[in-house]
Amino acid sequence: MKKRIIILGSVVIAVVALWSAAWLVLAGMVKQNIDAQALADGVTAPRFTCETLDVGGFPFRFDVDCVKARITSGDIVIDVPDIRASVRVYAPTHLLASAKGPLQLTDAFTGTRNTVAWSTLEASVRLDNWRIARASVSGKQLVWSDTLMGETVIAQAPLAEVHLFDIPEQHDPQRRLAALSGYLLAENVTYPGITLTDTKAEVQLELSGLPDDVRNWGDPNLLPSMQQAGGALKVVAIRGTDATSTLDAQGELKLDPQGMLEGQINIASSGVAERIGPLLAEPWRTLVLGTPGADGAYSNQLNFRAGGIYSGLVPIAALPSLYPAP
Structure with missing residues (x-):
């Protein structure tokens, strides 16, 4: 019985560790894709930037918080104090x-x-x-x-x-x-x-x-x-x-x-x-x-x-x- 509990505990720890690593990788990819929008020229494609960009919500969500967002398209500039977006893992x-x-x-x-x-x-x-x-x-x-x-x-x-x-x-x-x-x-x-x-x-x-x-x-x-x-x-x-x-x-x-x-x-x-x-x-x-x-x-x-x-x-x-x- 004690051995089964140890095995079960080890499996749970392994799953938690694997999901934690996967969440961190996915959160990094989300942040990288949003940061890539800042490389647009703002003419042929709108440029999107954040003064501060955070990705949180571990373990069951991905919450993106963009503080002082700016969208530039040609002569038009749009500033928004804060934009938040969330996707649930399930x-x-x-x-x-x-x-x-x-x-x-x-x-x-x-x-x-x-x-x-x-x-x-x-x-x-x-x-x-x-x-x-x-x-x-x-x-x-x-x-x-x-x-x-x-x-x-x-x-x-x-x-x-x-x-x-x-x-x-x-x-x-x-x-x-x-x-x-x-x-x-x-x-x-x-x-x-x-x-x-x-x-x-x-x-x-x-x-x-x-x-x-x-x-x-x-x-x-x-x-x-x-x-x-x-x-x-x-x-x-x-x-x-x-x-x-x-x-x-x-x-x-x-x-x-x-x-x-x-x-x-x-x-x-x-x-x-x-x-x-x-x-x-x-x-x-x-x-x-x-x-x-x-x-x-x-x-x-x-x-x-x-x-x-x-x-x-x-x-x-x-x-x-x-x-x-x-």
């Missing part, structure tokens, strides 16, 4: 993350300086065989401000959520293609610039033709591959409401072989044209929202084709190709 495909604000965004080209503050900002990403099963970001007490000269509130909302869901019935395992459904909700939004208060915004989108392995999303040929696969962005519904106005939009956009957007977006609104004067002056307001009918409601169709945006048949803007033509 659920390695489920990532949980949170961030402390305020986020500071600086654009060296335009000279703008903005901050976004929040009381809580949390994210969750769950994968199924390297395909996104669900991804969510939720923020509470969000305040977006212009801080170039003093601090001016641009917009705020007590709650905003963004969710992505896999669409299983559109998964094509033979072609390794997947589709995602996206949902955005912002409640009780206030926008002092155009006196919007108690506004609710909902957006429902579907994106098809995506690689079903998220590790391939960084492929520089991602957009051409999606175009060849017949991928499309379907605007299922965009709806914004407040006490006196409504805005609805729906449509579908694709890419042509030259990387140009093609498709239509239908817009219907009531009370919006009278509210957005400070943001969209004439004739652009009419070109985007259309003209009112007998009931005072506006409707219009925006067409995308051959590198341009058309209000009905009237060209209003040019758009560049999203990728070099073959």
Whole structure:
């Protein structure tokens, strides 16, 4: 009996020692991969740096704590005081993350300086065989401000959520293609610039033709591959409401072989044209929202084709190709 206890104890000690060594190796790999993001040029690929980077959570989690995170992409620099992410050993495909604000965004080209503050900002990403099963970001007490000269509130909302869901019935395992459904909700939004208060915004989108392995999303040929696969962005519904106005939009956009957007977006609104004067002056307001009918409601169709945006048949803007033509 005593011999069995000694053998069992030795096995337990060996397992603990082996897992401890494995955890340290894996934690080192996680830290090394994050540190490698600092080597990006910040132009062709965003550069991500941390003033302090720690990996903890032994023995059953990997907790990453990035203090004073900075993301640089071209002229844009984003600073976040603290970003934390955690993966549990027994659920390695489920990532949980949170961030402390305020986020500071600086654009060296335009000279703008903005901050976004929040009381809580949390994210969750769950994968199924390297395909996104669900991804969510939720923020509470969000305040977006212009801080170039003093601090001016641009917009705020007590709650905003963004969710992505896999669409299983559109998964094509033979072609390794997947589709995602996206949902955005912002409640009780206030926008002092155009006196919007108690506004609710909902957006429902579907994106098809995506690689079903998220590790391939960084492929520089991602957009051409999606175009060849017949991928499309379907605007299922965009709806914004407040006490006196409504805005609805729906449509579908694709890419042509030259990387140009093609498709239509239908817009219907009531009370919006009278509210957005400070943001969209004439004739652009009419070109985007259309003209009112007998009931005072506006409707219009925006067409995308051959590198341009058309209000009905009237060209209003040019758009560049999203990728070099073959």
